[in-house]
Amino acid sequence: MERKRLAVPLTAMLGDNDMSKAIYLDSFSGALADLKPAQRSRENILRTLRRHPLVSCWDMSEHRWIREAITELIRMQVLVAKDEPYPWHRFVVTATGDALLSPNKSSAP
Numbered sequence: 001m002e003r004k005r006l007a008v009p010l011t012a013m014l015g016d017n018d019m020s021k022a023i024y025l026d027s028f029s030g031a032l033a034d035l036k037p038a039q040r041s042r043e044n045i046l047r048t049l050r051r052h053p054l055v056s057c058w059d060m061s062e063h064r065w066i067r068e069a070i071t072e073l074i075r076m077q078v079l080v081a082k083d084e085p086y087p088w089h090r091f092v093v094t095a096t097g098d099a100l101l102s103p104n105k106s107s108a109p
Contacts, residue, residue: 028087046097049091
């Protein structure tokens with residue numbers, strides 16, 4: 001998962017050039033939340049979660065479509081939840097989900 005980070009050097013405040021003194025701010029937003037409405041098909045959601053399996057607890061609470069899509073994909077047994085420390089949820093695409101995404105499929109249900 002690519003976490004969006006912004007390095008804020010303390011050099012401006014401390015007056016030195018030591019980059020080991022940097023603050024990292026994490027956006028706590030996963031790639032799934034970046035999908036535009038037209039991109040939110042089951043297949044695109046599965047592809048995104050296969051590449052970036054972390055979804056933040058804030059994305060889950062603030063985006064109803066994410067909660068509903070993940071609930072449906074788990075019900076379909078194409079996605080499973082795995083343990084992940086707060087504030088993240090980890091979702092893994094199952095073999096059934098991989099079959100939906102196989103290049104031999106012309107369309108998914």
